[in-house]
Amino acid sequence: MDLQLKGRVALVTGGTRDVGREIALTLAAEGAAVAVNYRDAADEAAAVVAEIHAQGGKASSYRADLADHASVQAMIAQIVADFGGLHILVNNAGLAIRKPFKDTTPAEWRSQIDVNLLGTIQLCHAAGPHLEKAGDGRIIAIVGDSSRVGESGLSIVGAARAGVIILMKSLAREMGRAGVTANTVSLGLVETGHDPEWLNANRDKLVRLYPVRRLGRPDDIAPTVALLASPRSGWITGQVISVSGGYCMV
DSSP states (O other): OOOOOTTOEEEETTTTSHHHHHHHHHHHHTTOEEEEEESSOHHHHHHHHHHHHHTTOOEEEEEOOTTOHHHHHHHHHHHHHHHSOOOEEEEOOOOOOOSOGGGOOHHHHHHHHIIIIIHHHHHHHHHHHHHHHHSSOEEEEEEETHHHHOOTTOHHHHHHHHHHHHHHHHHHHHHGGGTOEEEEEEEOOBOOSSSHHHHHHHHHHHHTTSTTSSOBOHHHHHHHHHHHHSGGGTTOOSOEEEESTTSOOO
16 A cells, blocks of 8 residues: 655654664655654664665654753754655654652653653644644654553653643644644554563563563554554544554553
8 A cells, every 4th residue: 555655754753763763764665754853862863864765765863852842843943944844743752761659759750751741742832833734744642551551660651641642632633623633552562672671581471461472563563653644544533543462452
């Protein structure tokens, strides 16, 4: 199926590795020009851009601290200046600190809320006018299933991303009249470079929670995001789509 992404411009936050990298590569392979956002990983962002270029695609990297309003505004303005517009916003960047709630600190609360919730709000606010101008803009937020069902050790990030789900539903209602859709992709546990020691120590127990009896991979996620980013998904909005190997079925 042609997803009709040629000529469209997509921003993928946290696009340097794992799920974000796979989303960026998939959107580029489908014909979109991709803005790869990063905060600290300049070399990894450059590598993703180089890989897209090697495949004949269009991409550039953009540094921004998503918790900083001015930084987000400047990044969106530069992307629009470089590519001539913005059609797709993929809110993928996130920060999760796994520990019991009683052991968390105010600084940890703030850092996770700033990136996961405030950062998404700021991105949507800055990108929104450009998505509405496009006439068929797309917003996709990536969250974990902990934001839907709760999970021990992830109370703060789960709460922040639960806020993101409501933000997407609210924007779906508010921006739909301008042709913009807003959806959430909710993930089970995906094999990434984050927290590998904990994952490997608990792998057997974790896998039993999934009916398909394996954890996710980044390439399990990107096709769903690409579909939601496509003009073909114009009648899907305000939804929470679980890509989780059956971990969450609500």
